[in-house]
């Protein structure tokens with residue numbers, strides 16, 4: 381789905397960016413220009429990024445506990 385309509389950025393692109401090492405909204409905005417126009421997508425983009433980061437770190441956390 382489109383998260384940022386102004387810049388045509390999808391949730392998949394945000395998840396891919398997180399997998400490639402993007403770790404903050406500032407970095408996401410710099411790379412994909414999310415929230416750089418009207419800004420309405422900022423909260424949704426933030427939520428998608430945090431979900432993706434949680435998924436990214438989950439395997440390492442599980443390995444550390446195991």
Ligand code: FES
Nearest residue numbers: 384386417418421
């Ligand atoms: S919807 Fe993302 S900047 Fe407008």
